[in-house]
Amino acid sequence: MKFIRNARTTLSHRLAERRAHRRLSDELAAFRTAAERSELDLMLGRHTAAETAEIDTILSRQDAARRYTTAMHNA
Template sequence: MTLHDLSVKSLRSSLASRRTARVRRQSLERQLASYTSESDRLELDAILSRHTAEETGEIRSIINRQAMDRLLRSA
């Protein structure tokens, strides 16, 4: 196997990993978007508060962005 073949294989593997991560994040974003009421968001916040910031960072980032999007749409 040549160096070129390894580079192509590595690139394909990297692209596949990125695609999988993007699909997973989009699915998570859709799931979190279903938490629309204030009580839903409070319940979700209570669940997340039981975990470390490292464990919940991605989820909190998505929730904050979605909240900002809702605020901008309602303005």
């Protein structure tokens, strides 16, 4: 019984983390223009690299996806 309860708790935490990550990704995707990204970079600059690591990863992934989409449309 304890094993099943622990598994359910772990699964529940993973799902919550994924939802939070998805929400953060959606919020960060709203920063599209150069001015918006500059403003975001200024805000992030007030924090340590450890504090912003997840955000930096998401932004890098979103930038790469935008560059890929642009390149595919221009090809």
